[in-house]
Amino acid sequence: MSPARAFLGGCCRLSRATGRRLAPSPGPPLRAGWLRYLSACTGGPGEGDMRRYLSAHYSEARRSINEIIPSIPSNMLNPKAIFSNNEMSLENIEIYGFDYDYTLAFYSKDLHTLIFNTARDLLIHEHRYPNELKSYEYDPNFAIRGLHYDVHKALLMKIDSFHYIQLGTVYRGFEVVPDSEVIEMYQGSHVPLEQMSDFYGKSSEGNTLKQFMDIFSLPEMTLLSCVNDYFLKNNIDYEPVHLYKDVKDAIRDVHVKGLMYRAVEADIGKEGVTHYMI
Template identity: 75%
Template sequence: MTERLWSVYKETKRQTEDLIPVIATNSVNPDTIFANNEMSLRDIEIYGFDYDYTLAFYSRHLHTLIFNIARDILITNHRYPEDLRKYEYIPNFAVRGLHYDVQKALLMKIDAFHYIQLGTVYRGLHPVPDEEVIAMYEGSHVPLEIMSDFYGKSSHGHTMKQFMDIFSLPEMTLLCCVNDFFMRHNIDYEPVHLYKDVKEAIRDVHVKGIMYRAVEADIGNTFGSYCFA
């Protein structure tokens, strides 16, 4: 097994070197290479890269694809109203790092000191007045015990989920769109169940390979539209 892995590694390295022009040694400033001067790469036999943003840069079209697939999963698998198809992905609606109050169905920006940034709180697709936010939270400070763990993991009953991943953008937008639909049509719903359904739909897009099959189905164009290496 070890020999086979080395063989694959060396062949891949050879093919890569054939594609990438060799950089002259005297053109590289060695002082700019390492952030950790206690480690030398000569001690490392094999190293690799995380695919995201190292070998591939994703464009906004991929977010649209994820949004559309997850929206359709809600309709087909979770029996959400067919009219949800009228909602489309909204570029620049959300940014990474926002928090979502699962129980109150509110999307917001919370700073490093756990204070809600007034003017950033949204219910559905519409901003919530500052005075209403202050009344709901009895101020603008959010206790640490209800905040999610690092990278937004809410595994201990926390009510605040933080969206840190680049793929969280379509998830936040879909959450707000579904909330908006129910509010516009005066449909009673349970915010926690809505959050879980959207989370499951987004998970299925990735885990079940739906997104990857959609890209592979049009490989000639999708690498130019959805991502490029």
């Protein structure tokens, strides 16, 4: 019997019918069996000498690698430099820049409150939503990144990487939807791939399930839930798709129209103290 077969035979039994590993049979621990296997292959020493043998060869290999690829001195690395993840030729590119949000510029949680309040006011003044929405404030503990929003059903939920809805995480406004109702609506807890949105919020069937993945999405999810909550509590009929688009446009305008950035700049000007940047 070869050393390898003897080693494997001492560690486990194989089913003759399937070739699959069965429960371990009585025998030495894996580490000891492996050391004996190496010793048998080399015809060399026992366990203690084998440790020294392997350690010596490891040290020699490590020394050789350091000679071939010398370590980079720490003083050659600029801790303030910007490193790219992908190489790209800039030969024909004259101008390039950076998206500084959460890269070059880091914001405090107060910025989410600013985005929420500004978008909420845009809904009231530009989209003619009820003034009573002013009573809603931003809750930083309500939503997390990665949640999905069903645009047609106005439901916020958590879906795992296998496209299964995590029961108990489905919210309509600020109310948890019973598991039985969720299963009835979706005919189970699995969501077909064609209904899932991509990175840009689109799917093959349109904006069915939008995933909120960036940090700026937190106030958007909260605002959606606030408006849904208000309409439900006041028995106001509404079209969920239009609501989603209005909130999406309001959040977009906070960025595109420069409302957020003007507020940040004005805040920085107050004796160098800022509530929005870290």
